[in-house]
Amino acid sequence: MTLPDDLLIDARALSALLRSDTPPTLLDVRWSLTGPPGRNAYQAGHLPGAVFIDLDASLTGPPGTRGRHPLPAPGALQDVLRAAGVSDSRSVVVYDVGDQWAAARTWWTLRWAGHPDVRVLDGGIAAWTAAGLDTTAGIPAPEPGDFTVRPGGLPVLDAAGAATTASGGVLIDARAPERYRGEVEPIDTAAGHIPGAVNVPTAGNTGPDGRFRPAADLRARFAEAGVTPSAGPVGAYCGSGVTGAHTVLALHLAGRQDAALYVGSWSEWITDETRPRATGTD
Structure with a gap:
C-alpha cells in the first residue's frame, strides 16, 4: 500500500520524475461542478x-438513485484508464486546477480500483505554473495500458x-457549514445532513496556496472532530463523493x-424518503 508520504508530489519533484527513465502516467482531471468543461482548459x-x-x-457512473457521481462500472473504468495509458506496473500522477477536488476523487477511484501507486500533484497545475514550469497544447497519443480494475x-x-x-464511529460531512446545517442547498433537492455526522469542511484541509496542510495539522483538525486513535470506524461524505474523497x-x-468514502453521499441519501435528515448542528 502507498505510504502517506507518497500520496502527494510537488511540482519540481514531478518535473524531475517526468524526465527520468520511469516517468509516471500523467492524468489531467480538471473539473468544475458548474463548468466550464475541464477539457477546454486542457x-x-x-x-x-x-x-x-x-x-x-x-x-x-450515470447520475440517479445512487447519487450524482456514483461508482463507475469496473469494465468501463478499465477501458478508460487503459486508453489513457494506465498500467499496473507504472505509477500514476493526477492533477487538477489546484483545489485538488477532482484529483482527490481520481486518486481515490484508482486506489479503489486496485492501483497501488497513485499520487496527487500538490497544488495542481497552479503550483506547476507558479514554479515556472512549461505547459503545452500538444495532445499526446499514449500507448494503451494494461491496468486491470x-x-x-x-x-x-x-x-x-x-x-x-x-x-x-465518526462520519465526516465535508460540505460547507451552511449546507451541513441545512440553511442553503444550491445543488441537491433537499437540505440538511445525515444524523450524527460531524462537519469538517473540505476547504480547511488545504492552505491558502491550495496545497494540503502538514500531516500534524490535519491530525489535530480531525482529532477535534473525534478522529482519534481510539475512535471507531471513520468515514466521509459530501454532496456527491468528490470533496468527500478529498477528505x-x-x-x-x-x-x-x-x-x-460514502460515494453516493447526500445526493444518494435523500433519494429515499425513509432516511432521516438533520439540520442545524444536531
Missing part, C-alpha cells in the same frame, strides 16, 4: 504528456454503512488509512 495548455480524463463522463482497494460505505458509522485523502495523510 486543450489550452497542460503538463507535458498529460492525458485528459473527464470526471463526469468517464470516472463516475480490481474493486475493493479502498473501503466504501453505502447508506446503511454511513448511518452505522455516524452512530458508532479521505486528507485522512490518509493524517494517518487514518482505513477511512471509508
Whole structure:
C-alpha cells in the first residue's frame, strides 16, 4: 500500500520524475461542478504528456438513485484508464486546477480500483505554473495500458454503512457549514445532513496556496472532530463523493488509512424518503 508520504508530489519533484527513465502516467482531471468543461482548459495548455480524463463522463457512473457521481462500472473504468495509458506496473500522477477536488476523487477511484501507486500533484497545475514550469497544447497519443480494475482497494460505505458509522464511529460531512446545517442547498433537492455526522469542511484541509496542510495539522483538525486513535470506524461524505474523497485523502495523510468514502453521499441519501435528515448542528 502507498505510504502517506507518497500520496502527494510537488511540482519540481514531478518535473524531475517526468524526465527520468520511469516517468509516471500523467492524468489531467480538471473539473468544475458548474463548468466550464475541464477539457477546454486542457486543450489550452497542460503538463507535458498529460492525458485528459473527464470526471463526469468517464470516472463516475450515470447520475440517479445512487447519487450524482456514483461508482463507475469496473469494465468501463478499465477501458478508460487503459486508453489513457494506465498500467499496473507504472505509477500514476493526477492533477487538477489546484483545489485538488477532482484529483482527490481520481486518486481515490484508482486506489479503489486496485492501483497501488497513485499520487496527487500538490497544488495542481497552479503550483506547476507558479514554479515556472512549461505547459503545452500538444495532445499526446499514449500507448494503451494494461491496468486491470480490481474493486475493493479502498473501503466504501453505502447508506446503511454511513448511518452505522455516524452512530458508532465518526462520519465526516465535508460540505460547507451552511449546507451541513441545512440553511442553503444550491445543488441537491433537499437540505440538511445525515444524523450524527460531524462537519469538517473540505476547504480547511488545504492552505491558502491550495496545497494540503502538514500531516500534524490535519491530525489535530480531525482529532477535534473525534478522529482519534481510539475512535471507531471513520468515514466521509459530501454532496456527491468528490470533496468527500478529498477528505479521505486528507485522512490518509493524517494517518487514518482505513477511512471509508460514502460515494453516493447526500445526493444518494435523500433519494429515499425513509432516511432521516438533520439540520442545524444536531
